[in-house]
Amino acid sequence: MEAIDHPAYRAFLAxxxxxxxxxxxxxxxxxxxxxxxxxxxxxxxxxxxxxLAAGVPKIGEYFGKxxxxxxxxxxxxxxxxSFAHLFGGVKQPQxxxxxxxxFGTYATLLWQTIQMAILAxxxxxxxxxxxxxxxxxNLAGHGPVxxxxxxxxxxxxxxxxVVLAFILVWPFGIGPLxxxxxxxxxxTGALGKLFSEVNENADMRPVEGMTAAGGKWAQSMRYxxxxxxxxxxxxxxxxxxxxxxxxxTIIGFVGAGGIGQELKRVIGFNxxxxxxxxxxxxxxxxxxxxxxxxxxxxxxxxSLAAR
Amino acid sequence: MSGSIHLDRIxxxxxxxxxxxxxTAFATPWPQRTLHIAIAVTTVAWLGYLHxxxxxxxxxxxxxxxxxxxxxxxxxxxxxxWDHVEILQSMLETVTMAFLGTLLASIVAMPLGxxxxxxxxxxxxxxxxxxxxxxxxxGLDQLIWALVFVRAMGLGPIxxxxxxxxxxTGxxxxxYSEAIEHxxxxxxxxxxxxxxxxxxxLRLGVLPQVLPVMLSQALYQLESNSRxxTILGLVGAGGIGLRLSERxxxxAWDQVAYIIMLILATVAAIDFVSRRIRTRLIAGR
Numbered sequence: 001m002e003a004i005d006h007p008a009y010r011a012f013l014a015x016x017x018x019x020x021x022x023x024x025x026x027x028x029x030x031x032x033x034x035x036x037x038x039x040x041x042x043x044x045x046x047x048x049x050x051x052l053a054a055g056v057p058k059i060g061e062y063f064g065k066x067x068x069x070x071x072x073x074x075x076x077x078x079x080x081x082s083f084a085h086l087f088g089g090v091k092q093p094q095x096x097x098x099x100x101x102x103f104g105t106y107a108t109l110l111w112q113t114i115q116m117a118i119l120a121x122x123x124x125x126x127x128x129x130x131x132x133x134x135x136x137x138n139l140a141g142h143g144p145v146x147x148x149x150x151x152x153x154x155x156x157x158x159x160x161x162v163v164l165a166f167i168l169v170w171p172f173g174i175g176p177l178x179x180x181x182x183x184x185x186x187x188t189g190a191l192g193k194l195f196s197e198v199n200e201n202a203d204m205r206p207v208e209g210m211t212a213a214g215g216k217w218a219q220s221m222r223y224x225x226x227x228x229x230x231x232x233x234x235x236x237x238x239x240x241x242x243x244x245x246x247x248x249t250i251i252g253f254v255g256a257g258g259i260g261q262e263l264k265r266v267i268g269f270n271x272x273x274x275x276x277x278x279x280x281x282x283x284x285x286x287x288x289x290x291x292x293x294x295x296x297x298x299x300x301x302x303s304l305a306a307r
Numbered sequence: 308m309s310g311s312i313h314l315d316r317i318x319x320x321x322x323x324x325x326x327x328x329x330x331t332a333f334a335t336p337w338p339q340r341t342l343h344i345a346i347a348v349t350t351v352a353w354l355g356y357l358h359x360x361x362x363x364x365x366x367x368x369x370x371x372x373x374x375x376x377x378x379x380x381x382x383x384x385x386x387x388x389w390d391h392v393e394i395l396q397s398m399l400e401t402v403t404m405a406f407l408g409t410l411l412a413s414i415v416a417m418p419l420g421x422x423x424x425x426x427x428x429x430x431x432x433x434x435x436x437x438x439x440x441x442x443x444x445x446g447l448d449q450l451i452w453a454l455v456f457v458r459a460m461g462l463g464p465i466x467x468x469x470x471x472x473x474x475x476t477g478x479x480x481x482x483y484s485e486a487i488e489h490x491x492x493x494x495x496x497x498x499x500x501x502x503x504x505x506x507x508x509l510r511l512g513v514l515p516q517v518l519p520v521m522l523s524q525a526l527y528q529l530e531s532n533s534r535x536x537t538i539l540g541l542v543g544a545g546g547i548g549l550r551l552s553e554r555x556x557x558x559a560w561d562q563v564a565y566i567i568m569l570i571l572a573t574v575a576a577i578d579f580v581s582r583r584i585r586t587r588l589i590a591g592r
Binding site for chain 2: 038041042044045046047051052055058062063115116119158159163166167168170171172173175177180181250253263264267275279282287
């Protein structure tokens with residue numbers, strides 16, 4: 001191809017080269033910044049390859065132990081399950097019953113954990129319901145009240161709930177109560193924000209109607225806003241319930257009740273097969289509740305839309 | 308006009324007639340009323356059961372102690388004597404744990420995300436297994452993974468990084484595979500029609516579409532993980548949580564309040580930066 005020699009074409013080439021160079025420089029700069037960040041992180045956290053290489057086999061070893069048992073004194077460890085003994089009794093090693101021999105205790109604790117999640121969600125729903133009306137800009141105006149309520153909600157949701165539970169264990173004692181309060185306070189903050197956003201999207205005409213008919217503020221909220229926003233509230237509360245079930249399985253690590261307390265105990269005492277048993281039960285429960293809540297949410301949205 | 312009611316002269320008979328014509332306007336129908344009563348009774352009974360299970364009375368007993376703690380939290384008269392270097396170093400360690408954990412997870416989740424996408428892997432069994440693997444990683448909380456890793460390889464931030472990495476790989480792989488499934492078919496078809504092999508179709512037909520989405524999801528996870536990383540130290544997996552746990556155990560409530568405020572400020576700063584980058588990513592598309 002013959003080279004084109006024209007001032008405009010030369011200007012174009014120069015401009016094109018300039019843009020490419022600028023782009024390349026920008027990319028190089030970004031990569032350099034990113035590399036620097038990674039380097040600083042690796043140094044600050046001591047995440048060196050040799051340490052990692054030394055640690056990873058230990059993880060494999062540990063997970064191996066989780067799924068094996070030592071049947072008798074001095075005997076070699078065997079896998080926690082085997083096909084031959086799968087449905088043997090509680091006394092038969094390598095059977096499901098032997099692995100989950102404390103199922104009764106676990107079931108009680110899981111039940112307690114779910115009750116904790118339900119109560120904490122109910123607490124969060126009630127608190128958020130009450131606070132979401134004064135927090136909504138369109139409903140509460142621009143005074144100091146919405147500002148204060150918003151900051152309060154922010155504070156409630158930004159303190160990590162495990163930290164909150166750890167602190168609350170001191171005044172309220174070791175046990176589920178501290179956990180429920182911690183998760184409940186966090187849920188109030190998180191749901192309060194979502195609820196007030198739902199309120200802000202509400203149609204204002206019913207509120208105006210209520211006010212015109214002589215309704216007080218509380219009455220115009222009750223009859224003008226609540227009927228519109230309740231489906232949204234319930235849907236968010238169900239989502240929150242799923243999150244709270246997860247939270248209540250771990251809140252026990254700081255002594256705040258539920259299955260987490262037992263899990264921490266068996267991990268601490270190295271009762272390997274119980275660690276895996278509890279972990280599997282937690283997984284199953286979390287997945288089941290997610291599924292159930294998803295179904296319920298679908299049904300709720302469908303049935304309320306049909307009205 | 309026998310059916311209509313004149314507002315200026317309503318008689319008792321009019322009211323009776325309206326009552327028979329529109330019974331629901333005057334009273335809740337009985338099935339609904341029964342349902343309301345049943346719900347109320349169940350709620351009260353359930354609350355009673357929970358009271359038996361959890362003993363709410365302890366709340367009132369503990370309120371006094373809570374006030375004492377709050378009082379101690381706001382008294383910062385010994386601020387100068389605190390070990391600020393240790394606290395700030397741990398805070399930095401927390402942030403770097405979140406950063407490295409998310410970085411590793413977002414890299415590993417990428418091939419996994421392709422393996423879990425319907426339009427890449429047509430076989431149902433393979434995809435089902437991959438998806439369930441994500442569920443296992445995701446289903447157990449980061450704190451559980453951290454506790455297990457601390458037990459397996461000792462105290463320190465490496466256990467925390469790996470915990471974030473494992474739990475987050477599950478989350479990101481799921482999000483990535485959903486993003487890939489929602490990618491437009493047309494570009495893939497076009498690249499394939501030009502004679503590209505399977506791998507090149509993914510590289511040129513899918514990746515350019517989903518990369519900004521993936522990056523923005525990874526940044527979002529970074530925000531979430533920097534929150535989570537602050538508590539991993541409570542089980543010994545490094546970072547500020549360890550310092551916090553020590554101070555709660557020795558009842559140094561003033562320092563506890565300080566560390567919590569430090570955490571809130573750091574998380575807010577990371578959120579701010581990450582949100583800026585995400586907005587730029589979305590605008591640049």
